[in-house]
Amino acid sequence: MSVDGWNTLLVLGGIRSGKSEFAESVVADAPTVRYVATAPAGDPEDTEWATRLAAHRARRPGSWTTEETAADPGRLAEVIAAAGPNETLLVDDLGGWVTVLLDPAHQPADDTATIAELAAAVRASAARLVLVSPEVGLSLVPTTPLGRAFTDALGATNRAVADACDAVALVVAGQTAWLKPAATPTHPGMPAVPGQADVPAQAGPGQGAAQPSPTQAGAPAQAGPGQAGAPEEALPEVLTPAALAAPASTPAGEPGRPQAGPGRAGAPTQADWAAPTMALPMVATGLVIQPGMELPMPDDYTGPQAVDRLATLDIPGSGLGVLEQVVGFAAATQGTATPTPWGTVRVLLLHGDHEGGASAGATPGESARRARQARAGKGALARLAAENGASLQVVETPTSAPIEEGPALTGEQVESALRYGWRLAEQAADAGVQLLVLAACGAGTETAAAAVLAATAGAEPPAVLGRVLNERGEYDDAAWMVRCAAVRDALHRTRRSTREAKDILAELGGGDVAVATGVLLGATARRIPVLLDGPVGVAAGMVSRDLAGQARHWCLLPDHGGRPGVRLAADVLGLTPLLDLRLDLGEGATALAALPLLRSALTLAAGLPVHPSLGGGDDEDFTEPEPAGPGPTSTDPEPEFAEPEPAGPGPTSTEPEFTEPAPVQGPTSTEPGPEFAEPEPAGPGPTTVGPDEPVAPGRRAD
Template sequence: MSEDRWNTVLVLGGIRSGKSGFAESLVAGATSVRYVATATGGEDDPEWLARIEAHQRRRPQSWTTEETGADPAALTELLRQAGADETVLVDDLGGWVAAVLNPARQPNDDEADVAALAAAVRETAARVVLVSPEVGLSLVPVTPVGRAFTDALGTTNQSLAEAADGVALVVAGQPTWLKGGPLAPIKAAPAVSRPIAVPTPSTPAPPPPPVTVVAPEPEPEPAPVPAQVSALSGATMTLPLVASGLTEITPGMDLPLPSSDAGPDARERLSRLDLPGGGLGTLEEAVEFAAATQDTVTPRAWTTARLVVIGGRRSGGAIAGTDTADVERRIAEAETGTGLLGRLAGQAGADISVLRTEPAGAMEDGPVADEAAVETALRQGWQLADGAADAGRDVIVLAGISAGIEAAATAVLAATTGAEPVATLPRVPAPGGRFDDAAWMVRCATVRDAMHRIRQEPRGATDILREIGGLDIAVATGLLLGAAARRIPVLVDGPLGIAAGLVARDLASQTRHWCLLPEAGTLTLVKQGADVLGLTAVLQIGLDLGEGANALSVLPVLRSAIGLASALPVHPALLGEVGDGGLGLPEETGDEFDAEEFAEPEPHGPGPATTGV
C-alpha cells in the first residue's frame, strides 16, 4: 500500500456517469501514467470513434497509451510486470470482459482469467486504477449473449472489488466510496476580498482608490477557535456556491472543459489568414487557448481583466533571507493600486482584488494550517472567481506576494510529482542584484525536513495544503477551480499559480485546461511544474518581474495577436472565388469586400497550365 494509504482502486459507474473523469482525477498528480485501453473494434462506428477521441483529448501529453486488444492475458501480465514507481489506469473492464468472452477463444476457462486478473491486482507493486461498468442495477438482458456478458462482468467486478484497496461508485458525476474512505467535504465561509478600481498611471499620481471589504457573515453563536487561524477558520455560515451551481468542493469534481474543436480549428484557420511571412509564431498558442475557452474559431481579445493578488506569510526556514517588511510593503501597494503591479494593471486596464491570508506555520515542524482553515481558504478562492465572473471579467491574472512561497511551492512540486527540491528551489535574491546562498541552503534543508516529516502522511489535495502548502496556495487552488466552473481563463506565471495548479488537478483535472502560461520566466520551478501540467509558455523572453507582473507585461501582446486572428480575412490567394464564404471572410468580420480589388487578372498570351485552387 502506498504512502497515501491506497494502491489499487476500482471505479464503478453506469454509462455517462462520470466514472472515467473521476478515475483520471485520482491519478492526475502522477508524473506519468500508463493508460491501458481495452476496447476493440468500432472502426466503422463514427459515434464510438468520437467517444474514444474525447477520451484521448482529456489525457495529458505525459501519459502513454497501451492497448490490450483481444488478448485478456495482456492486461494481467502488464499489471504483474508494472514497477512500484508506475501508475496504471485501465479503462475499462467492459472491453476486457468482451475479449474474454470472444467466441474465437472458446472453449476457455473464463473464471481462471478473472481469478488471474484479481491476483495480479492484489499483488501488483504499481499504483493502479481500474474503471468498470456497473451492471448490477440494469435490467436483465433479453439475449443469451447479453446475459453472459452481464454475468461475467458482475463476477469480475466482485473479484476485483475484493482485491482492491478502495472501491468507488460514481453516479451522475458524484463519487461514493464503497470501500475505503473519501475526503471530508468542504464547508466554509464566503471570501474576503478587496476589489480595487486601478487608475491609469499618470503624473502626478491620483489619490488612492477606495477599498471595499466583504466580510464573512457569522453565525449567531460562533465557537471559539485558535487565535492563529481565527480569521479563516472561525465558525461561519456555510453559503452554497450558487453562482457556480455547486454546494461543495470534493475530489473528482466534473468541471467544464474548453471546446475540444474550437482551439485546433482556430490554429488551422491561422494558416489561411492574410498574414505576411510566417504568421504569429508562438503567439498561436494564445489564440488557440482563447478560441477553446470561448468556444469559437474567431476569439475576441480579452478586454476586462482582473488581477487577483494573494498575500500570505510563513514562518520557519521557508522565509530564510526574506525581508518580511518589504513583502508587506508590496501587498499594501497592491491594495492601494500603486507600485509595480498597480502600474502594470492600470496600463492593461485591469482592476485588482487583494486577499490576505493568515500566517502559516513552519513546514519543518508540523502542519502549516489546520483542516478547517484550508477548507475555508479553498472556498474563498472559489468565490474570488465567482466575483470576477459576476463583475463581467473575461480573464483572471493570478499574482502572489507571499513570504516563503518559493519553498512551499517547491515542496508541493516534490510531493505531487517526485521532483528533486534542490534542482527546483529558486535562489534567494537580495537587493542590488545579489543572491543569498546561505539562505537558499536553509530553505533547502527546510523542504528536506518537511518532506521527511510527511513521508508517512496521506497525499490527497487537502492533505498537501494542510501539511506543506499553506492558505495562500489553498486560496489560489480554489480560484482555479472556481474559474473552471465559471469558464474563465486564468493566466499563471509564478510559483503560487503552478503549485495551485498541481493541487487543483487532484480535485478536478479539468482546471489545467483553463490555465495559460504567458511567459516562461526564469524559474526552473515554474518551468518544470508547467511541464507536468501540460502548459506550454507562449513567450520565453526571460522576464523576472515577479508573479503576476510577468503576465501583465505581455498581456497587450497576447491581446494584439488574438485581435488580429479574429479580424483578418482569409488570404485572397486561398479563395476559390471571390466571396466563397471561407473562414474569416468579410461577411464574417463585418468588413467591406471589394470584388474589383481581389479579382484575379486574366493571363495574356500562352503560358504554363494552371490548376485551380
C-alpha cells in the same frame, strides 16, 4: 442541517416564474437526485398539459430518478421521512399534491391532518430536501367553491411547510428573493442577498423565526478558521489602479485614495478567508470540494478549428508562430473558432507569509509593503494592470506555520481557503471578468510551492527551488540552503502521508496555495481562463489535478520566468510557456507585460480576412487611390501617352500639336526669306523663348 446553513428549502413562485428551474439549479450538482413528481397524469386529451409534463421530464439529467406520488397524497410524507442523510430530494410541486389531496377520489379525507403530517416529515427530514410550490395568495379570491378550497388548502400547506423548512425563497419573474434565508448562496441560480452577513444561519430543522445575530445586536461578528456557522464576510475590494494612482498628499476622504473600512483586505477585521460560503454548486447540495469533481472542459473542436483557420488568413509571412497556441486556447475557452481579445481582466494578488525556514532571507514586512503598494495603485504590478485596463484585487490569505515542524494549515483552514478562492472566482465571473491573472507576494511562497512540486512531481528540492536574491540585489546562498533544508525536513516529516490534494495543502502548501487552488477550481466551474505567473499558480495547478483534472486546461502560462520549479510544473501540466522574457518584477507582472502581445494575436486572428486564393476578397476589392491634385472630370479612358502640360501658361485653342514656325523678325523689305527653314525638333522643346530671341509680330510663343 448541512454545514452551509440549510437542509430543507421551500421555493415559491407564480406560474412561469422560473421556480422549477431555480429549484433544479440548486440540486444540479448533486451526485444523485430523486425527483418526486406529485402531479396527476391528467386528461389524455389535454395535449397542453402533456407538453408541460414532457418539458419537465426533458430538463432532468439522466442520473436522476423519478418517483410519483399522485396515486396517494399521504405517500409524499412517507417518502420524505424514509430518505436518508446522503440523499437529495426535489419535490415538484405542492400545488399538484394539493390537487390530488382535494380529488373526490380521496374523499373523505382529513386535509388538515395530512398537511400536518407532511410538515412534520419535512421538519424531521435527514435528507437534503427542496420543495416547489405555487404562490396563489397574491391573486384574487376565486369565485367558485372548488377554487376557494384549492387556494385555502394550498395556502395552509405553504405556510406549514415554510415554517418547517430552514430556508424559503420566492421567485418572481425569474428573480429570487429570500424570505427566510439561512446562509444564502451566490452561485448562478442562487443569488446572494444584500446584507446577508447580518443574517444568522438557522439552528436546525424546524426552528422558527431567526434570533438576532451578534452583528444585528451590535456586537462584533466573530469568525475563525473552519467556523461553518460564522456569518459570511465581504470579499476584498476590487481596485482600479489607474483611478488610485493619486499623489501621496491627497487628503484622506478625497477620491482616488482608498479608505480603510469593514471587509477591506487592507484592514481585515476578521479572517475573511475562513468565512463559510455556498458559492460552490457542491456546497449547495451539502457536499464539499473533493477529489474527482466533474467540472467543464474547454471546447475540443473550436481550438483546432481556430488554429487551422490561421493558415487561411491573408498574412504576408508564415503566421503567428508560437502565438498560435494563444489563439487555440482562447478559441477553446470561448467556444468559437474566431475568438476575440479578452476585454475585462482581473488580477488576484494573494498575500500570505510562510513562517520558519521557508522565508529565510526574506526582508521582514516586505511582502506586506508590496501588498499595500498594490492597493495604492503603485508598484510594477499595479502600473501594468493600469496599462492593460485590468482591475486588481489584493487578497489576504492565512499565514502558514513552519512546514518543517508541523502542518502549515489545519484541515478546517484548508476547506475554508478552498471555498474562499472559489468565491473570488465566482465574484469575478458575476462581474463579467473574461480573464484572471493569478499572482502572489508572500514571504516564503516559492519555498512552499517547491515543497508542493517535490511532493506531487517527485522532484528534489534543490532542483525546483530558485536562488534567494536579497534586497541589495545579491544572491544569498546561505538562505537558499535553509529553505532547501526546510523543504527536505517537511518531506521527511510527511513521508507516510497519503499525498492527497488536501493533505498536501495542509502539510506543505499553506494558505496562498490553498486559496489559489480554490480560484482555479472556481474559475474552471465558471469557464474563466487563468494566466499563471509564478510558483504559487503552478503549484495550485499541480494540486488541482487530483480535485478536478479539467482545471489545467483553463490555464495558460505566458512565461516561465527562468524559475526551475515553474519549468517542471509546466512540463507536468502540459503547459508550454509562450515567451522567454526572464522578467523578474514579481508574480503577475510578467503575465501583464505579455498580455498586450497576446491580445494582438487574437485581434489579428479575428480581424484578418481569408486569402483571395482561398475564397477571400480579391484584388477587385481594392480601388485606385485618388490623385493628390484635381484631375479630369471626364470618364473617357485616357490615352496611352499624353503630352505633358507646359510649366507656364499655354494656348487655350485647339490648334494642331505642331505648326509651321513663324519667320524670324528681319528687315522690313518684301524680299522672300531664306531658302533654309529650321527643322522641327525631334521631341518637345522649350515652351518659352529665351531673352535673346525676339518674337516676330503675330508669332505665339510655343
